[in-house]
Amino acid sequence: MKARVHVMLKDGVLDPQGEAVRHALGHLGFSGVEAVRQGKVIELDLAASDKAAAEAEVAQMCDKLLANTVIEKYTVEIV
Amino acid sequence: MKAAVITFPGSNCDRDLAVGFEKAGAQVVKVWHKETELPAGIDLIAVPGGFSYGDYLRCGAIASRSPVGQAIADFADRGGYVLGICNGFQILTEMGLLPGALMRNAGLKYICKPVALSVASADSAYTESYGLGAQVTFPIAHHDGNYQIDPNGLAELQGEDRVAFRYVENPNGSVDDIAGVLSANRRVLGMMPHPERAIELAQGGADGAALFRALSGIMANA
Numbered sequence: 457m458k459a460r461v462h463v464m465l466k467d468g469v470l471d472p473q474g475e476a477v478r479h480a481l482g483h484l485g486f487s488g489v490e491a492v493r494q495g496k497v498i499e500l501d502l503a504a505s506d507k508a509a510a511e512a513e514v515a516q517m518c519d520k521l522l523a524n525t526v527i528e529k530y531t532v533e534i535v
Numbered sequence: 536m537k538a539a540v541i542t543f544p545g546s547n548c549d550r551d552l553a554v555g556f557e558k559a560g561a562q563v564v565k566v567w568h569k570e571t572e573l574p575a576g577i578d579l580i581a582v583p584g585g586f587s588y589g590d591y592l593r594c595g596a597i598a599s600r601s602p603v604g605q606a607i608a609d610f611a612d613r614g615g616y617v618l619g620i621c622n623g624f625q626i627l628t629e630m631g632l633l634p635g636a637l638m639r640n641a642g643l644k645y646i647c648k649p650v651a652l653s654v655a656s657a658d659s660a661y662t663e664s665y666g667l668g669a670q671v672t673f674p675i676a677h678h679d680g681n682y683q684i685d686p687n688g689l690a691e692l693q694g695e696d697r698v699a700f701r702y703v704e705n706p707n708g709s710v711d712d713i714a715g716v717l718s719a720n721r722r723v724l725g726m727m728p729h730p731e732r733a734i735e736l737a738q739g740g741a742d743g744a745a746l747f748r749a750l751s752g753i754m755a756n757a
Contacts, residue, residue, distance in 0.1 A: 469638075470708075472638070472640070472642075520600070524596065526628070526634075
């Protein structure tokens with residue numbers, strides 16, 4: 457079973473990298489990009505077979521390591 | 536006084552920190568990150584700057600979960616002194632020993648230069664020898680030193696006089712110009728600037744030496 461974790465900065469936390477990307481897109485002629493937020497995707501191969509248990513375990517991994525919940529939020533997707 | 540300096544893979548200020556303490560008359564033991572217990576009789580743990588674990592995942596994230604991490608947290612819980620500088624500050628926030636987080640510099644660039652700081656609280660073993668409002672110059676060298684904390688957390692830091700140092704000219708976008716913060720019991724200090732890189736004039740300034748002398752003096756008398 458594979459799990460995909462999306463980690464994003466929380467709403468309201470300024471994302472200087474996203475802002476820089478937005479500016480660069482503007483320079484390339486892509487007008488109308490109002491905001492860019494940059495995050496990361498983490499894929500895990502799991503030995504687990506129970507989907508709900510896997511989802512709960514990955515959420516724990518996020519709280520303990522994969523995300524810094526002071527500034528980041530995450531979603532877990534079992535694929 | 537006996538200080539333990541932790542070394543992670545990728546730490547690069549551990550020797551400088553050890554020299555800072557030794558020059559101030561302290562005894563230093565180097566502790567490798569795989570240790571699960573700290574040497575007996577230490578008064579302070581110093582977590583050095585550098586790029587622990589190559590800054591993988593987030594700066595300080597992996598180091599904060601390494602074997603020695605639990606020993607550091609237990610030491611702090613018992614009221615021990617812990618000083619984290621640069622990557623060490625990032626590690627202490629990742630461990631939850633200090634509030635907030637260090638994000639990418641607002642200007643997105645790595646910054647390496649001496650900066651002026653003002654001592655924002657003299658109520659700590661680290662800062663009392665400088666005195667409130669004193670101005671000191673320490674080098675900074677970081678890409679992720681942009682200190683951020685939610686408004687409630689910031690109000691708490693300000694209300695409890697836990698901002699130890701502020702930048703005179705904010706180089707990285709840190710909220711409220713914060714360069715260093717103290718724990719609630721005032722014994723854990725995290726700061727981005729490097730006092731250990733300013734301990735003798737050959738380094739361009741020696742403002743940092745007083746911090747190590749003060750710690751060494753306080754703990755020799757304890």
